[in-house]
Amino acid sequence: MAKRERGSLTRSEIVKVALELAEAEGGEALTFRRLGPALGVAPTAVLRHFRDKDELLLAIGNQLLETALAEVDPAEPDWRERIRALSRATRRAFVAHPRVAVLVATRTLRQEAEFRVVELILGAMAQAGLRGREAASLYRVVADTLLAWTAFEATVHAVGLDVMRKDGLAWDREYVVLPADRYPRIREVAPYLSEVDREDQFELALELVLDAVAARGSAGRVD
Amino acid sequence: MAKRERGSLTRSEIVKVALELAEAEGGEALTFRRLGPALGVAPTAVLRHFRDKDELLLAIGNQLLETALAEVDPAEPDWRERIRALSRATRRAFVAHPRVAVLVATRTLRQEAEFRVVELILGAMAQAGLRGREAASLYRVVADTLLAWTAFEATVHAVGLDVMRKDGLAWDREYVVLPADRYPRIREVAPYLSEVDREDQFELALELVLDAVAARGSAGRVD
DNA sequence: ACACTGATGTCAACGGTGTTCACAACGTTG
DNA sequence: CAACGTTGTGAACACCGTTGACATCAGTGT
Numbered sequence: 001m002a003k004r005e006r007g008s009l010t011r012s013e014i015v016k017v018a019l020e021l022a023e024a025e026g027g028e029a030l031t032f033r034r035l036g037p038a039l040g041v042a043p044t045a046v047l048r049h050f051r052d053k054d055e056l057l058l059a060i061g062n063q064l065l066e067t068a069l070a071e072v073d074p075a076e077p078d079w080r081e082r083i084r085a086l087s088r089a090t091r092r093a094f095v096a097h098p099r100v101a102v103l104v105a106t107r108t109l110r111q112e113a114e115f116r117v118v119e120l121i122l123g124a125m126a127q128a129g130l131r132g133r134e135a136a137s138l139y140r141v142v143a144d145t146l147l148a149w150t151a152f153e154a155t156v157h158a159v160g161l162d163v164m165r166k167d168g169l170a171w172d173r174e175y176v177v178l179p180a181d182r183y184p185r186i187r188e189v190a191p192y193l194s195e196v197d198r199e200d201q202f203e204l205a206l207e208l209v210l211d212a213v214a215a216r217g218s219a220g221r222v223d
Numbered sequence: 224m225a226k227r228e229r230g231s232l233t234r235s236e237i238v239k240v241a242l243e244l245a246e247a248e249g250g251e252a253l254t255f256r257r258l259g260p261a262l263g264v265a266p267t268a269v270l271r272h273f274r275d276k277d278e279l280l281l282a283i284g285n286q287l288l289e290t291a292l293a294e295v296d297p298a299e300p301d302w303r304e305r306i307r308a309l310s311r312a313t314r315r316a317f318v319a320h321p322r323v324a325v326l327v328a329t330r331t332l333r334q335e336a337e338f339r340v341v342e343l344i345l346g347a348m349a350q351a352g353l354r355g356r357e358a359a360s361l362y363r364v365v366a367d368t369l370l371a372w373t374a375f376e377a378t379v380h381a382v383g384l385d386v387m388r389k390d391g392l393a394w395d396r397e398y399v400v401l402p403a404d405r406y407p408r409i410r411e412v413a414p415y416l417s418e419v420d421r422e423d424q425f426e427l428a429l430e431l432v433l434d435a436v437a438a439r440g441s442a443g444r445v446d
Numbered sequence: 447a448c449a450c451t452g453a454t455g456t457c458a459a460c461g462g463t464g465t466t467c468a469c470a471a472c473g474t475t476g
Numbered sequence: 477c478a479a480c481g482t483t484g485t486g487a488a489c490a491c492c493g494t495t496g497a498c499a500t501c502a503g504t505g506t
Contacts, residue, residue: 006472006483031463044465045484053464107378115406122408136415141424148371155330183338185345192359201364208431230454230502254492267494268455276493 009041011049015063018056019100027099027158058111061104065113068093072120079124080210086120087146087206091199094150098157105151118143129217138213145209149202156198232264234272238286241279245323250381253323281334284327288336291316295343302347303433309343310369310429314422317373321380328374341366351440361436368432372425379421 014035021038022030032053036043050056071089076082094101121143125135180187237258244261245253255276259266273279294312299305317324344366348358403410 009483032465033463042485044486047465048483115401115409119406119408122412126408132412133415133418136412137419137424139412140416140419141428144372144375144424145368145428148375149367151375152367152371178338183342185342185349186338189345189355189359189362192356193363195356196360196363201360201367204435205364205368205432208435209428212427212431232454255494256492265456267457270494271454 009039009045009049011059014039014046014049014056015059018060019063019097022060022100022103023097027103030100030103057104058107060100061107062111062113064093064097064101064104065090065117069113069116069120074120079127080214083121083124083142083210084203084206086117087202090117090146090150091153091202094154095157098154101154102151102158105147105154125213125217128213130213134216138216142209142213145205149205153198153202232262232268232272234282237262237269237272237279238282241283242286242320242323245283245326246320250322250326253326280327281330283323284330285334285336287316287320287324287327288313288340292336292339292343297343302350303437306344306347306365306433307426307429309340310425313340313369313373314376314425317377318380321377324377325374325381328370328377348436348440351436353436353440357439361439365432365436368428372428376421376425 017039018030018035021035025034032043032046034043035046039046046056050059068086068089071092072082072085074082076085094105118139122135122139125139125142130138178186178190240262241253241258244258248257255266255269257266258269262269269279273282291309291312294315295305295308297305299308317328341362345358345362348362348365353361401409401413
């Protein structure tokens with residue numbers, strides 16, 4: 001990598017390269033000593049822009065959420081559709097970078113993008129007819145469901161890549177070899193387990209929550 | 224710590240002490256160099272019982288699931304109640320050890336206890352009237368919802384402990400200080416956000432899924 | 447009874463990590 | 477043009493997981 005002139009190292013470029021690095025070589029490759037050279041710079045130079053590694057990780061997570069948010073049209077009138085769009089975009093962004101997503105997905109970011117997501121969901125709750133305490137309660141069910149599923153899916157993708165490389169066992173296959181006498185149900189259903197479409201499940205789980213929101217919203221509405 | 228006689232170091236005791244250590248001093252304190260002395264033994268002695276740290280983590284996760292499973296009565300006739308019991312027990316076990324749960328919750332354990340959980344849920348699906356492909360699909364929605372929420376909650380508890388110690392900011396308070404012009408909804412609902420009961424949300428999200436299972440099950444039932 | 451063998455614990459070492467600190471080089475500001 | 481704060485450098489520190497050589501002990505076969 002060519003050396004770079006002074007002052008040309010920015011937070012956003014660090015985040016970008018860090019994302020590429022982690023994706024190309026695995027989440028465990030995301031280290032200052034490797035990130036520095038990838039930027040054409042000494043390893044510790046990055047620390048001038050991020051206090052510590054944690055701050056870098058949060059920034060990366062923020063970037064992921066940011067790209068997801070960019071895909072959501074805030075002018076979409078249907079609140080359910082807005083939430084769906086947000087959810088799909090978030091899922092897409094995280095699953096596209098599973099190895100870094102897993103480092104970040106279970107963190108509370110407390111940064112710009114996260115607040116915008118919260119605001120967006122709360123707006124939808126309001127439009128659905130929810131106010132005050134109930135809005136807060138249902139918001140959290142929606143947000144946590146989204147976050148939890150996203151984190152989980154990212155993990156599945158990431159360890160799917162890493163673990164399978166590690167011990168050569170295909171994730172889903174393991175269930176097939178279990179003793180049928182102790183795990184009769186697993187044996188029965190095992191062949192179907194591997195063909196379940198994760199995206200469908202994600203959508204299904206989401207719809208269940210949205211149904212609940214809609215039900216509570218219209219029930220409590222005055223108009 | 225007193226030295227111990229040869230051969231008295233067992234896998235189960237290592238897991239137990241590791242759990243205590245991680246809980247008492249934080250997940251990052253779970254290192255061989257500290258775990259060894261806590262057991263009255265050289266740091267590397269643990270490696271005679273676990274090939275590497277990953278294997279130790281999986282064993283710890285297995286232990287958590289094991290204690291959760293022990294609380295579930297398999298003779299309970301109502302399948303919904305069985306799933307509820309499993310879910311609550313799992314949540315309890317993980318939230319009771321948040322700092323180690325977060326290390327483990329997003330992993331696929333592929334161990335004894337995990338298989339038993341799968342079997343238990345699949346049994347409930349069957350009793351609900353689901354078969355074959357649909358049973359597999361709904362099983363995964365149930366299992367992933369349980370897992371995702373549990374992992375998420377453990378994380379919230381763990382970073383709640385760690386982050387608050389780190390930068391002294393009360394988790395929920397942050398939302399209150401956001402600029403009201405850009406985040407009007409957050410400002411509006413913020414006071415309620417902190418008083419939402421997480422356990423209620425967990426139960427609510429769970430019930431939504433169980434409703435879906437029941438609906439599909441009875442629809443497809445022959446009797 | 448004795449040699450052998452495998453299992454278990456110890457210790458030193460290796461290569462890796464995040465982070466700190468003194469220092470050098472540069473741009474900006476007074 | 478001098479002073480200063482910012483940014484990149486490189487050595488160093490403490491810690492990590494893991495390995496391999498070594499000692500020690502329990503159990504076994506003869």
